[in-house]
Amino acid sequence: MNIAAHAPRFSHRLTWCIIVFIVGIVVACATLPDVGYLQAREAAPASAPTIVNAHGELAQGKKQALLNNLEDKTGASDILTKHVAVEEAISGAPLVAGNKVVLLDDGPITMRAMMNAIRAARDHINLETYIFEDDEVGRALADLLIEKQAAGVRVNLIYDSAGTIDTAREFFGRLRAAGVSTLEFNPVNPLHTGGDWELNQRDHRKLLVVDGRIAFTGGVNISKVYGKSSFLKSRRQAPPKDAKEAAWRDTHMQIEGPAVAEFQKLFLETWRRKTGRPPGDAHYFPPLTAQGTALVRAIGSTPEHADYTIYKTYVSALANADKTAHLTTAYFVPDRQILRAMQDAARRGVDVSIVFPSFTDVGMILYAGRAYYDELLEAGIKIYERKDAMLHAKTAVIDGVWSTIGSTNLDMRSFLHNDEINAVVLDAEFAGRMEALFQRDLRESSEITREQWSRRGPVERIKEWAVQLFSYWL
Structure with missing residues (x-):
């Protein structure tokens, strides 16, 4: 999510936004690299991607059989013939075979699944989150972490300083006093940092790894806003007025199998990068066996490496879409290359459809996204706005075979300034399950047509124009 998010106390978040805005004006604006080469569909097909399982790299024949099986189920797609290998070159991460993947399509089911996994932990718990609120959900999880630490399970926690700006320091002090190892990512207070003060770089990842055998990732933070379902509502219930009243619509996933080790590596790399040492001893990489049939790639992106991994992955995936590209995003402040990839896909006949929020926790973000509607609609992209729930999901499903769930919004902050993670x-x-969830969201959304959008009033147009002037810093 963007800098100010989820906050029940919006004044603190507004203060934080103002600080970052001022810092952003003072320092030079970072820019995304030219990735036009990723959009060259006429380029020769890439070589076959690396695919590994629990025993090492698959032989060429087995590798090709897996890809052929996918193609048989979904039809020929440049996603399979070109993008998948390009994605490996972008990320440096292999495709890992033999995984069980479970779609967690809302906040309550996600929190239950994560709590159940933590209760069953026997060796270690690695949790990385942007927001960890001191509310009924946060306290229940904190109590459970303390309980597991007392039972001899090593607990390591990374939390973002800006994301937890409304959470009392005593909340994390209680965890530390109980023996939980904690890392405050890039402290807002410069007196708490041990090195360079990198105020604008945030850890926006949401990752839980338990015993090195089960991983969770997606868009769900630790907050009571996920306490009620975004799909269940009474007919007599009035539509929510704002994000504080609404249920939050988010998407997470659970992974078991050899790919869990790749997510574990991303957690441990962040810990080492920020502390200069590994976390305390635990059996972080147990032997893993196949649990399912899904191919999974773990992708992490950090501005410290200037790799722009997830940004490049999105551009390439859109450039190689052949049939459908269905996306959900909570915050939309794209650069011209992402826009071009979407527009080019739509103009060559791909069904590009995007679900946006109809209201949000930061009003400026809403207008920043809407400022691009004219361009999207003109290219033939279908736009929908989710009703009755605060949309916070960040997902894509392309050509019925390639899916991603993670923490990354389609905005400049995610691409340039945040540590992000996607599966x-x-x-x-x-x-197919992702597509069914997308269609379910469409049924809870209103379509924005070109005719309808052209009739919006001058006040709305002025807001869109004004917000675009400083959208880079949102």
């Missing part, structure tokens, strides 16, 4: 899944069955 990419190649699996027709999982893509």
Whole structure:
């Protein structure tokens, strides 16, 4: 999510936004690299991607059989013939075979699944989150972490300083006093940092790894806003007025199998990068066996490496879409290359459809996204706005075979300034579940047509124009 998010006390968040805005004006604006080469569909097909399982790299024949099986189920797609290998070159991460992937399509089911996994932990718990609120959900999880630490399970926690700006320091002090190892990512207070003060770089990842055998990732933070379902509502219930009243619509996923080790590496790399040492001893990499049939790639992106991994992955995936590209995003402040990839896909006949929020926790973000509606609609992209729930999901499903769930919004902050994490899944069955969830969101959304959008009033147009002037810093 963007800098100010989820906050029940919006004044603190507004203060934080103002601080970052001022800092952003003082320092030079970072820019995204030219990735026009990723949009060259006429380029020769890439070589076959690396695919590994629990025993090492698959032989060429087995590798090709897996890809052929996917193609048989979904039809020929440049996602499979070109993008998948390009994605490996972008990320440096292999495709990992033999995984069980479970779609967690709302906040309550996600929190239950994560709490159950933590209760069953026997060796270690690694949790990385942007927001960890001191509310009924946060306290229940904190109590459970303390309980597991007392039982001899090593607990390591990374939390973002800006994301937890409304959470009392005593909340984390209680965890530390109980023996939980904690890392405050890039402290807002410069007196608390041990090195360079990198105020604008945030850890926006949401990752839980338990015993090195089960991983969770997606868009769900630790907050009571996920306490009620975004799909269940009474007919007599009035539509929510704002994000504080609404249920939050988010998407998470659970992974078991050899790919869990790749997510574990991302957690441990962040810990080492920020502390200069590994976390305390635990059995972080147990032997893993196949649990399912899905191919999974773990993708992490950090501005410290200037790799722009997830940004490049999105551009390439859109450039190689052949049939459908269905996306959900909570915050939309794209650069011209992402826009071009979407527009080019739509103009060559791909069904590009995007679900946006109809209201949000930061009003400026809403207008920043709407400022691009004219361009999207003109290219033939279908736009929908989710009703009755605060949309916070960040997902895509392309050509019925390639899916991604993660923490990354389609905005400049995610691409340039945040540590982000996404899971990419190649699996027709999982893509089918993702597509069904997308269609479910469409039924809860209103379509924005060109005719309708052209009739919006001058006040709305002025807001869109004004917000665009400083959208880079949102």
